[in-house]
Amino acid sequence: MSITYLEAIREAQAKLLRDDERVFIYGEDVGGTFGGAFKATKGLAKEFPGRVLNTPISEDAMVGAAIGAALEGMRPIVEMQFADFSSTALNQILNNAGTHYWRTNVPVPITVRLPCGGTKGSGPFHSQSMESIYAHYPGLIVMTPATVEDAYTMLIEAVTIDDPVVYCEHKYLYYHLKADKLPTEGGLPTGRARIAREGRDLTIVAYSAMLHEGLAVADELAREGFETEVVDLRTVKPLDTETILASVARTGRLLCVGESFPWGGATAEVISRVTSEGFHLLDAAPQRVNAKDTPIPYHPNLWAAHRPNAKTIADKARTLLRE
Amino acid sequence: MLQTAPRRKKSTASRAAPHERFLEAFRWMLLARTLEDKLVSLYRGGLITGGVYVGRGQEAVSVACGLFLQKGDIFAPLIRDQAGRSAFGEPLVDVTRTYLGSRQGPMRGRDGNIHRGRPRDNQLAMISHLGAMVSVTVGVLLAKRFKREKNFVGLSCIGEGGMQTGSFHEGMNLAAVEQVPLVVVATNNHYAYSTPNDREFACHDLVDRAIGYGFEGYTIDGNDLTNCLDVIGGAVKRARAGRPPQLVVASILRLSGHGEHDDASYVTDEMKRQPFARDCLKVAEQMIVDLNLVDPETLREWREDAAAQVDQAIATAQKEAAPEADQEDWCAVSTRRIADQIE
Ligand SMILES: Cc1ncc(C[n+]2csc(CCOP(=O)(O)OP(=O)(O)O)c2C)c(N)n1
Numbered sequence: 001m002s003i004t005y006l007e008a009i010r011e012a013q014a015k016l017l018r019d020d021e022r023v024f025i026y027g028e029d030v031g032g033t034f035g036g037a038f039k040a041t042k043g044l045a046k047e048f049p050g051r052v053l054n055t056p057i058s059e060d061a062m063v064g065a066a067i068g069a070a071l072e073g074m075r076p077i078v079e080m081q082f083a084d085f086s087s088t089a090l091n092q093i094l095n096n097a098g099t100h101y102w103r104t105n106v107p108v109p110i111t112v113r114l115p116c117g118g119t120k121g122s123g124p125f126h127s128q129s130m131e132s133i134y135a136h137y138p139g140l141i142v143m144t145p146a147t148v149e150d151a152y153t154m155l156i157e158a159v160t161i162d163d164p165v166v167y168c169e170h171k172y173l174y175y176h177l178k179a180d181k182l183p184t185e186g187g188l189p190t191g192r193a194r195i196a197r198e199g200r201d202l203t204i205v206a207y208s209a210m211l212h213e214g215l216a217v218a219d220e221l222a223r224e225g226f227e228t229e230v231v232d233l234r235t236v237k238p239l240d241t242e243t244i245l246a247s248v249a250r251t252g253r254l255l256c257v258g259e260s261f262p263w264g265g266a267t268a269e270v271i272s273r274v275t276s277e278g279f280h281l282l283d284a285a286p287q288r289v290n291a292k293d294t295p296i297p298y299h300p301n302l303w304a305a306h307r308p309n310a311k312t313i314a315d316k317a318r319t320l321l322r323e
Numbered sequence: 324m325l326q327t328a329p330r331r332k333k334s335t336a337s338r339a340a341p342h343e344r345f346l347e348a349f350r351w352m353l354l355a356r357t358l359e360d361k362l363v364s365l366y367r368g369g370l371i372t373g374g375v376y377v378g379r380g381q382e383a384v385s386v387a388c389g390l391f392l393q394k395g396d397i398f399a400p401l402i403r404d405q406a407g408r409s410a411f412g413e414p415l416v417d418v419t420r421t422y423l424g425s426r427q428g429p430m431r432g433r434d435g436n437i438h439r440g441r442p443r444d445n446q447l448a449m450i451s452h453l454g455a456m457v458s459v460t461v462g463v464l465l466a467k468r469f470k471r472e473k474n475f476v477g478l479s480c481i482g483e484g485g486m487q488t489g490s491f492h493e494g495m496n497l498a499a500v501e502q503v504p505l506v507v508v509a510t511n512n513h514y515a516y517s518t519p520n521d522r523e524f525a526c527h528d529l530v531d532r533a534i535g536y537g538f539e540g541y542t543i544d545g546n547d548l549t550n551c552l553d554v555i556g557g558a559v560k561r562a563r564a565g566r567p568p569q570l571v572v573a574s575i576l577r578l579s580g581h582g583e584h585d586d587a588s589y590v591t592d593e594m595k596r597q598p599f600a601r602d603c604l605k606v607a608e609q610m611i612v613d614l615n616l617v618d619p620e621t622l623r624e625w626r627e628d629a630a631a632q633v634d635q636a637i638a639t640a641q642k643e644a645a646p647e648a649d650q651e652d653w654c655a656v657s658t659r660r661i662a663d664q665i666e
Contacts, residue, residue: 024469056500060494061493064462070462071463095452096450098655099655106443162657
């Protein structure tokens with residue numbers, strides 16, 4: 001038997017609904033027999049009557065309602081149909097959920113699921129990765145699981161956490177990523193990065209789908225005689241600076257890879273922290289690879305070149321290794 | 324003596340004889356006006372940092388919003404709802420501590436003025452972004468339904484300005500889709516900051532929107548306390564009884580600047596002559612006198628009592644220490660094990 005990243009997300013929600021009566025799912029097309037645009041809630045409305053609810057196309061109000069429900073003791077999971085549309089709920093997520101605990105001492109345990117990242121043919125409005133925007137604002141935890149196991153355990157953890165969690169699930173990984181079975185125990189604690197591959201010549205820091213590009217590059221570089229360490233951030237906020245610095249201490253070289261736009265963001269934050277806290281560890285200027293600074297193109301030829309890919313990452317890595 | 328309590332036990336408003344209810348409401352209005360007049364003078368004296376936003380002219384509408392809510396109901400007040408907040412049970416010191424920057428206030432110096440609340444006591448803490456609190460109120464009501472609570476309502480306040488946001492529209496629509504027991508009280512005070520109605524909306528009457536949302540709609544004269552109590556009280560009762568969500572639109576004139584920094588010189592004389600421009604507190608007091616509901620001596624005592632309560636709340640807050648930056652934990656998430664990793 002094997003289970004996909006998407007099925008893991010569905011199974012995590014089934015478990016949450018089963019184990020915790022405070023949990024409900026709120027979003028566009030999640031209910032009925034339909035089960036969501038990507039089928040992440042397939043069958044759940046039937047299995048848990050009244051707890052998997054379709055909403056109008058009202059991202060602001062669905063998050064607002066989730067905040068209210070959370071204040072009243074529930075553990076809502078909001079599914080955005082695509083991460084891109086969460087832009088119309090930014091106010092509720094950033095200004096309402098994100099400020100609430102700080103202002104009132106009452107936390108807001110909501111989980112907002114964002115199907116993010118590019119798949120070919122999806123264009124500017126169905127491909128975005130928004131983790132950096134959410135991470136920029138105080139009061140939110142931003143998860144970016146890259147494996148089937150993490151997709152499962154981190155979603156369960158997200159709902160358990162008392163604070164608002166933005167859970168970024170990658171659409172490309174939905175079907176492409178498989179594991180033999182679901183984990184029976186919890187994963188690493190929230191906020192801990194994972195060494196996905198050990199090495200001593202170069203550290204690649206990645207998260208979400210870019211982890212797999214990073215691992216592919218590590219394979220390629222291994223054939224050229226370089227040993228690459230790959231760090232999977234798992235959450236971009238909190239950011240596990242300690243694990244990153246320890247890796248850079250071993251390798252002396254840092255390359256960060258993120259699928260979101262290049263201005264600022266998670267990769268820039270990693271580099272900023274490593275240069276200010278671990279400058280002495282570096283043998284070369286740290287580098288990063290992000291998407292291009294244009295909207296995300298529709299055509300596969302353009303799309304493939306817009307996002308970081310094994311080739312652009314490997315090119316950057318080789319330059320860095322030569323320095 | 325009328326006292327603000329941490330939480331109203333049970334409103335007597337729905338059972339009381341009409342004139343008793345009227346008098347109770349009047350006293351909350353008087354308390355709110357007395358408090359806000361005092362806050363304004365503290366502001367003018369440079370003793371309040373940030374803005375002061377008062378509900379002058381809106382007390383009759385506001386008090387009716389707070390008065391009919393019971394334990395277990397949820398209240399989402401907005402900018403000009405001091406009377407309603409007090410009637411709902413907000414202690415006066417919450418107000419003075421917040422405005423005067425005591426670290427013992429509900430917001431502990433982290434947020435100010437009207438952005439205060441006590442979510443654990445069912446009084447939501449508004450964010451500035453207008454329209455956003457309607458859906459939050461809907462969510463609380465949804466949760467109460469999930470928990471199989473009975474006999475609850477929520478009341479969310481809005482101005483005619485806030486009614487023009489997308490967020491408000493989404494919240495209203497969602498309330499109707501979910502059929503939650505919600506009352507939305509919209510006060511048209513004829514200006515959003517400096518912008519008059521003709522640049523805010525173009526529909527014939529804001530209450531007509533009720534039908535479009537699937538709400539039941541009512542209009543009130545916001546200067547007339549009896550009318551406010553009857554209609555808002557009725558709306559609360561209907562929502563509690565399972566009728567569709569209720570929209571009440573009140574008409575008044577804002578009898579102050581947008582905030583105390585604003586001299587409101589844009590309010591035209593013609594506007595000030597309109598019937599809705601009367602002062603609801605004076606109108607209510609005149610009614611008490613005309614109908615001889617209480618004698619002048621009692622009225623004077625009430626006034627003194629309000630002043631004494633306000634003075635005490637201010638004195639308390641003024642004695643208290645301000646928040647100190649080096650004692651602040653500067654942490655925006657509650658989960659300690661995660662917070663420790665966020666620098
Ligand atoms: C979404 C949003 N935009 C702008 C503001 C700034 N602002 C605060 S109050 C206000 C006017 C509000 O008018 P109205 O809703 O009618 O309430 P009133 O102040 O008249 O009671 C404005 C523009 C805000 N708070 N929220």
